[in-house]
């Protein structure tokens with residue numbers, strides 16, 4: 540196998556679950572050294588153990604600027620540099636505008652959007668020290684398509700695309716900045732959101748059937764796109780949002 544991320548150092552947020560975890564496993568398989576971020580110490584340490592000395596888990600809450608700064612410090616301390624940010628931490632924050640508690644609105648915006656600003660802010664000076672650094676944001680088709688009861692989620696994801704494009708302009712040509720916009724992917728986040736329906740299993744099945752390709756995405760589908768976008772294979776791609784949704788936006 541050709542290793543596409545040899546000698547690269549990445550910070551991966553949301554690495555304790557779902558797509559972030561699959562991205563961490565894929566990046567390490569391709570030679571990267573990774574700082575794993577998430578709150579759950581048990582899952583974080585288990586993944587770090589599984590990945591061996593190429594991975595270090597640093598637990599914390601991505602809503603806090605100081606934790607984002609610590610992630611960057613950890614990359615330099617353990618691996619000596621930083622080349623890649625893969626930002627996947629996210630929550631749904633379900634509730635309509637009239638129902639959503641202010642606190643949940645703030646929590647969702649802080650987790651899904653402000654954390655991208657904080658981590659980028661501390662990481663960019665380190666990314667600028669290398670020639671071919673990349674930032675990759677895990678957004679959502681919710682940046683384009685509105686879903687009932689997801690105002691904070693949709694707003695945060697649309698905001699993350701605007702921030703991605705702005706940073707692509709500001710930090711070119713040194714840093715490439717891109718986003719992925721997944722449709723329904725079979726992760727704990729999707730399974731938890733289905734609990735809001737009377738028949739959660741049916742709700743998941745419906746989501747799969749609504750795609751043109753008649754299946755949910757798997758975390759590895761997203762990890763493969765992430766690998767492409769942060770690797771030299773995508774060296775002429777910046778400021779782009781790649782939809783990866785089984786075709787659901789076209790339905």
Ligand SMILES: NC(=O)c1ccc[n+]([C@@H]2O[C@H](COP(=O)([O-])OP(=O)(O)OC[C@H]3O[C@@H](n4cnc5c(N)ncnc54)[C@H](OP(=O)(O)O)[C@@H]3O)[C@@H](O)[C@H]2O)c1
Nearest residue numbers: 553555556557558577578579601628629679723724726728
């Ligand atoms: N699943 C889908 O259908 C879908 C579709 C489109 C886009 N997305 C986006 O893809 C990304 C990954 O989602 P997923 O489905 O893989 O979700 P997931 O399995 O629920 O994982 C979410 C990750 O975010 C971390 N996280 C949440 N809040 C955090 C906080 N305050 N501080 C630190 N870490 C925090 C979680 O860490 P802990 O568990 O350790 O707290 C976990 O690692 C999210 O941004 C999501 O919006 C998902």
